[in-house]
Amino acid sequence: MPCQGNFEMATPLMYYFGHTNPAENIPLYKNYITNLAQKVDLRQEHDLNSLSSGIIVSTSGWIDGPGYDTLLDVIRLYSIDVVIVIGHDRLYSLLSTHATSSAPASSDPSNPPLTVVKLPKSGGTVYRSDSDRRRLRRTKITEYFYGKRSPSDLMTSLSSLSSATSTATSLQSQIESLPNRYSPSRIDLSLKNYNLLKPGGIQLPQSMMPLGQSMEKTSSAINELKLVPCPLSIDLEHAVIAVLHGTNTLHGVNATAPTLVTLSTLAESAGDGDPLQLLLSTNVAGFICVVKIDLEHDILTVLSPCPGHLPSTNILVGAIKWVE
């Protein structure tokens, strides 16, 4: 099993945060972490083998300030009992202190004692610059839409073609010359049939706030956790946006023919008065990427992994962009 190994996965449960840095919207990040924890718990309850196998959590590299607080939240929410700290002495000592100070008196199974393990950083790790990261993100999205070409594909195509390939071309370029595994399709979305949403609440810098007020004191935390309709604008071009599982799919209504689920009907089906809160705990069905915007007719042309209707009418906009 190579460590760069691959996951031929069943459907993962995904939440679309929409930024590449959790610090962009901490309440939203915490909201999704909490939701994910609940769903994982729910699944573990029904699967004894899975429950005994536990979970493995990989975190982001955000470990300072609010990032550290988020780590403590994750430990609590996922009932973590072993934390492995790689190559960071200060974080290790902070977490060790936290582990000893928060040691539970009773043997409560939902709150196990915390063990902190220190690991040296492997010599094989490579520093990735910001441009490396951008490139990798780009590649990831390309792979989502077009599929990953792999050496085994090359073997199949070579054996089927049985053509003599020049030894001068490298393996990498041969792999890149393979056809795409997936073919995404372009579809037009008439926006009057869809709820285009984004997490609201604009973070104002301190200088723009009234004198003597700070963002923390105002109701900004509530606003950040609110989904607001996203107006159609040219800013949406190339945006990678997530299609959420709608309540129409949840209730087993024919998912291939999306009916217009307005926010008010969502509220009715949810049974509580906050439809936006419901959508914030909704996971992602798939991703689409905006390729063209028709502002006059409110039509969004998107690249979709599969042809036909989207499975839901609720679309969540983030800040991730991708240019083909």
Next chain:
Amino acid sequence: MIVGPHDSGKSTLSRILSAYATRLDRTPVLVDLDVGLGMLSVPGCIGAVPLDRNCFDIEVIFSLSHSHFSDAMSGQL
């Protein structure tokens, strides 16, 4: 849970641990909270996936078959 600064090998370690666990016929759930460069899907996401032996394929280096509008419902993994 695996924590550490950027580029310290967190994803790699979690993959190694997942591979060991599945070889012992365990079925752990892998949770990836890295929105920067997650393992499971496009950037900007957090997610979880249940793993078993079939998830690891030596032939293919890295391919993601993440939900192309699959009909999995919210609440299930």
